[in-house]
Amino acid sequence: MTVRAGQRHLSCSVSRRRTDSMEVVDSPLNLAHQQCRKADRLVASGKYEEAISCHVKAADLLTDAMKTTECEQARLSMELQRDSHIKQQRLIQERWKREARREATKARSGAPQPSSSSTDLLSQTQAAGQLRPHGSQVLSGAECGGGREREYDTLLYQLQTRQTGASQPLTQPSAGSKTTKDDKTRLEEQQTTIEDLRRLVDHVMDENQRLHAENERLRSENTRLCSEAADFVERSELWVLPHAGGAMGTGGGQERKSTGKGKEIAIPQLPVLEMPAQEDLCLDDLPPLQLPEDIQNELQEILDRD
Structure with a gap:
């Protein structure tokens, strides 16, 4: 009984683990990551339509995964991943159109009539234009209208017009398109x-x-x-010094000083300064000195003796 009970418990735990692993594998987030890796492989192999479908499924799965979580950070991360998948859809469509233009240009330069490969490529492009997944509803109407307007500027639109039985030949490229220039x-x-x-x-x-x-x-x-x-x-007159007198200006003792540029400035001879004689000095004419009384008395005695 004990062995059977242990085996039953072991089998229950194994089945529970398998159920948990299946829930993890089948979770919307894990499936979205699988669709993303599958889309990368399809783009590398040139299967653009299937890659766009994978990104659409991944965006839908991420939208479902956002509803199953209450964590704000996890919801924000899933929202960013969903926006990235929507952006990848638009980028793959642009790359698909470029490849289609390149193939159409090769077909136009190789033969006057479009080949079957270009016809198939044209039908695929039309199918891609009609394909608008519900997961990419966040795209604005202006972007969708701009994509439709750009389709009329391509060679594919001209090939389509030619195939529908238009009487006029290929029209001249519009002003928005680039024309191929020759060497001349x-x-x-x-x-x-x-x-x-x-x-x-x-x-x-x-x-x-x-x-x-x-x-x-x-x-x-x-x-x-x-x-x-x-x-x-x-x-200037500043260089001319005033003369002291007529005789002094015309006397023989007048000197001239050269300025170094061929111009001479007259320097008058001034009179000699004369010092007055000692006997002409009078003590009465001098201002009184402020001396102590004893010194004044001694000086007065000396004067009285004289």
Whole structure:
């Protein structure tokens, strides 16, 4: 009985583990990750339509997974992953259209009539245009309208018009599309650009010479003004000293001093200073001295003796 009970308990635990593992494997988040990896492999192999379908399923699974959690951080992470899958749908569609344009261009350059491969590619593009998964409803109407407007600017639209039995030939590309330029046109454009650059270089050289001449003129003008200022100072009346008298200005003792620039300044001869004689001094004319009384008495006695 004990062995059977242990086996029953072991089998129950194993079945519980299998159930838990199946729940983890079948969870919406895990399935969304599987769809993402599958979409990457499909894009690498060139199966764009199936890759878009995988991203649509992944976005739907992430939306379901957001409803099963109450954690705010987990819900935010799932929302970002869902937006990434929606963005990948748009990027894969753009890449699919580029590949379709490239194939259509090759088919147009190889044969006048579109081949069966381009026809199949055109039908796939039309199916992709009709495919609008419900998981990508977050895309704005402006982006959808812009995608439809861009379809009319492609070669695929022209091939489609030609296949439907339009009487007129392929129309000229619209203003928004780029036309293929031949070698002659490119050479002419390069020649025009080179001529424009040469004219620009000539203009810059002429402007440089004009500014150089203007600089030399300003330098010479500055030198002239500096020399005129120096001559004005040398010729100024401040250098002329007043004469003490007529005889002193015309006397033989007059000296001249050279300024170093060929100009001489007259320096008059001043009279010799004469000191008064000692006997001419009078003590009464001198101001009284503030001396102590004993010294004043001694001086008075000396004067009285004399």
